[in-house]
Amino acid sequence: MSAALQKQLDQLVRNGQAALLKGILHGIEKEGLRVNAQGQLSQTAHPRTLGAALTHSYITTDYSEALLEYITPVFTRSEDALEFLADLHRFGYEALGDELVWCASMPCDIPDEEGIPIARYGSSNVGQLKHVYRTGLKHRYGKMMQTIAGIHYNFSLPENLWPALQEQQQNRDSLQDFRSAQYFRLIRNFRRYGWVLLYLFGASPALCSSFLKGRSHQLESLNQDTLYLPYATSLRMSDLGYSNKAQSSLGICFNHLQTYTASLHRAIHTPYPRYDAIGLKVDGEYRQLNTSILQIENEYYSDIRPKRVAHSGEKPLHALHTRGVEYVEIRNTDINPLLPLGIDQQQADFMDAFLVTCLLAGDELIEDDECERISDNLNRVVTRGREPGLMLQFGETERSLTQWGHEILDMVSQTAAVLDRNDQDSRFSAAVVAQRLKLDDPSLTPSAQVLARLQESRLSHSEFSLAQSLAHRDTLRKTALSEKRHAYFSELTLGSLSDQARIEADDSVDFDQYLADYLAQ
Numbered sequence: 335m336s337a338a339l340q341k342q343l344d345q346l347v348r349n350g351q352a353a354l355l356k357g358i359l360h361g362i363e364k365e366g367l368r369v370n371a372q373g374q375l376s377q378t379a380h381p382r383t384l385g386a387a388l389t390h391s392y393i394t395t396d397y398s399e400a401l402l403e404y405i406t407p408v409f410t411r412s413e414d415a416l417e418f419l420a421d422l423h424r425f426g427y428e429a430l431g432d433e434l435v436w437c438a439s440m441p442c443d444i445p446d447e448e449g450i451p452i453a454r455y456g457s458s459n460v461g462q463l464k465h466v467y468r469t470g471l472k473h474r475y476g477k478m479m480q481t482i483a484g485i486h487y488n489f490s491l492p493e494n495l496w497p498a499l500q501e502q503q504q505n506r507d508s509l510q511d512f513r514s515a516q517y518f519r520l521i522r523n524f525r526r527y528g529w530v531l532l533y534l535f536g537a538s539p540a541l542c543s544s545f546l547k548g549r550s551h552q553l554e555s556l557n558q559d560t561l562y563l564p565y566a567t568s569l570r571m572s573d574l575g576y577s578n579k580a581q582s583s584l585g586i587c588f589n590h591l592q593t594y595t596a597s598l599h600r601a602i603h604t605p606y607p608r609y610d611a612i613g614l615k616v617d618g619e620y621r622q623l624n625t626s627i628l629q630i631e632n633e634y635y636s637d638i639r640p641k642r643v644a645h646s647g648e649k650p651l652h653a654l655h656t657r658g659v660e661y662v663e664i665r666n667t668d669i670n671p672l673l674p675l676g677i678d679q680q681q682a683d684f685m686d687a688f689l690v691t692c693l694l695a696g697d698e699l700i701e702d703d704e705c706e707r708i709s710d711n712l713n714r715v716v717t718r719g720r721e722p723g724l725m726l727q728f729g730e731t732e733r734s735l736t737q738w739g740h741e742i743l744d745m746v747s748q749t750a751a752v753l754d755r756n757d758q759d760s761r762f763s764a765a766v767v768a769q770r771l772k773l774d775d776p777s778l779t780p781s782a783q784v785l786a787r788l789q790e791s792r793l794s795h796s797e798f799s800l801a802q803s804l805a806h807r808d809t810l811r812k813t814a815l816s817e818k819r820h821a822y823f824s825e826l827t828l829g830s831l832s833d834q835a836r837i838e839a840d841d842s843v844d845f846d847q848y849l850a851d852y853l854a855q
Contacts, residue, residue: 336745342694343752345502356756357492358686359661360412361405362419364669364676365483366435368400373442373800375481376400376433377451383429385827386834388455388464392422392826397468397480399451402426402435408488412682419675424815425823427807437803438671439570440541441481443559443796450477458838459848460647463623466849470622470629473612478545482575485669485677488641489689490661510658514591516693517640517659521588522700523692524638525708527742528666529715529726531688533735534769535681536567536719537668537780540788542795546574559794567719567781568668571637571712581627581634589699591640595655598634601627602651602853624853637666637712649855664689670780671799672787674806683765687750695745720776739773 346352368376380387380395380402387395394403404422409415423435436442444450452468455461471480500512507515540562546553551574553561562569569575586597603626610625623629631651642660644653664685669676700708707727715735718724725732743766750762772778777786788798815823841848 336695336741336748338696339691339694339745340748342499342502343748346498347752347755349498349502351495351498352752353756354492354495354498355690355753357410357494358690359408359410359488359490359492360415360682360686361408361488361661362415362677363403363405363486363488364419365396365401365403365485366437366669366676367398367441367481367483368402368430368433369436369442369800369803371432371434373434373436373796373803375442375444375450377449378433380453381429382831383827384426385830386456387453388458388461388830389833389837390826390830392823393426395453396483397453397471398477399453401453401481401483408490412686413679416675416677416679416682420810420813421815421819421823423675423810424813425820427811428815434800434803434807436483436799437669437676437806438795438799439483439538439568439669440795441478441483441545442799443542443544443794444478444481445544445547447477450481452477456834456838458834459841459843459845460837461834462620462845463849463852466620467623467629467633469620471633473621474609479575482570483669484570484665485667487664487667487677487682487685488661489664489685491690491693514640514658517662518588518591518594519697520662520689520693521638521640522698523695524662524664524689525588525700526704527688527692528637529711529719530739530742531666531685532568532571532712532715533719533739533779534684534772535667535670535780536571536716537670537672537784538568538570539563539566539781539785540795541569541574556788557792557794559796560788562785562788563717564785565718565721565724566716567779568666568716570668571666572716573713584627584634585702585705586634586636588638588640591654591659594640595651598628598631598651601634602630620849623849637664639663639665647852649852652855662689668780671802672780672783674809679761680765680768683762684746684769687746687753687762687766690753691746691749694749720779720782736773740770743770743773 370376380399384393392405395401396403404419406415406418452472455464496509496513505512540556540560543559543561546561553563556562584597584601586594588594605625606627613621614625628634640654640659641663642653642657644650711726714724714726724735726735726738728738747763747766750766753762754760776782791798
């Protein structure tokens with residue numbers, strides 16, 4: 335893996351093409367629950383002063399009406415994406431009154447999951463589709479799991495890099511096929527090495543006990559209202575968080591675009607007995623979009639996804655299959671409750687170097703046995719990542735997390751040096767050095783720091799997170815939103831309300847027909 339990476343980096347530098355990496359594109363999506371001043375889940379509708387969640391480009395909701403999602407445009411500089419995200423928070427706080435954006439991935443105290451409001455998107459067919467999909471998630475997995483929040487880091491390589499890489503590899507496929515194959519190469523290596531991101535940046539070692547009310551678990555009690563595991567890094571990414579036993583049979587390990595899309599297509603059209611028992615339409619109300627393993631492709635939970643921007647009304651899977659991969663969405667990033675935005679510049683710099691490394695490292699496929707090892711390693715890291723002497727599966731043997739982590743960072747440092755040369759800076763290398771320190775001293779990891787703060791303060795998970803949410807709001811509001819940016823957001827907000835009204839007025843078929851046509855794509 336390391337040799338393949340060094341060879342490709344050397345060729346890019348030798349051919350004067352390393353500068354093409356300066357055009358990397360970034361986008362950030364950040365979820366966050368709206369809570370009241372007491373840290374209780376908001377029961378109010380999505381504020382109209384934030385626009386229409388259906389049509390606003392940058393401010394929407396995820397599963398719950400209370401689960402805000404801020405989405406940045408695509409930027410060539412990650413610092414611009416982070417600044418835009420900060421401005422979205424500042425604009426949002428003008429509309430939220432006394433409400434706060436919850437600063438943690440794991441939710442606030444929710445005594446009864448029936449009190450979690452499902453997001454609504456108006457009366458249009460597309461709005462009903464989004465609501466029914468979320469209703470299906472409720473029936474399939476329960477509401478509580480859908481209150482988990484995270485950060486999605488969207489990443490793509492510049493278009494003018496692909497011909498250079500294709501020539502370098504002497505590949506004769508179409509450029510679209512080559513690009514898709516290379517993104518799947520990145521995805522495979524991300525799945526092999528992505529556990530290191532959970533160790534370095536996981537920030538959910540504890541959760542409010544209400545999250546697991548009535549469920550069996552192996553967590554320990556930190557105090558009366560908080561559960562934890564002493565060496566956990568990211569309980570959000572464990573079986574306690576996003577899990578789906580029905581999906582385990584799909585066996586998707588991301589070797590090829592064609593097999594990936596075919597597997598998801600098959601899952602969307604394969605009935606599942608337990609979901610069939612829920613019913614499709616009962617007493618005139620839809621309970622789910624279909625009774626298959628997946629309602630739509632977004633229901634497949636994964637730490638990374640290949641993506642393609644879809645046309646209006648087009649299924650994302652159809653867009654991906656016909657026009658190839660456009661970018662990847664990194665989905666295993668916890669919200670760090672110690673940071674105002676949940677992510678910072680150093681983490682973004684490391685992510686860039688790590689993802690380029692995954693693109694240029696070896697091209698080996700993932701066989702079934704390795705797929706199982708990958709899953710086992712992820713489970714070990716999310717639940718026991720900081721455990722002294724923890725071993726991970728490595729081929730037919732085992733290797734210590736610390737040793738293997740340093741070997742991965744050795745590769746990332748090679749990439750970071752090239753990225754630094756482009757910027758005549760040392761920020762990428764510095765980001766790698768900072769992560770090395772965490773491998774040598776687990777107490778420097780966000781998960782350890784969060785746990786230490788909880789233990790020292792003797793606060794519950796919800797009390798600690800509420801205090802942090804208040805502090806982050808005050809920090810962000812210390813910097814005023816510029817008049818130009820405020821006017822831009824205000825214009826988008828009004829436009830989104832008009833766009834939703836137009837969509838609702840333009841519907842020409844009933845929802846039954848719309849849903850049938852959509853699923854038939």
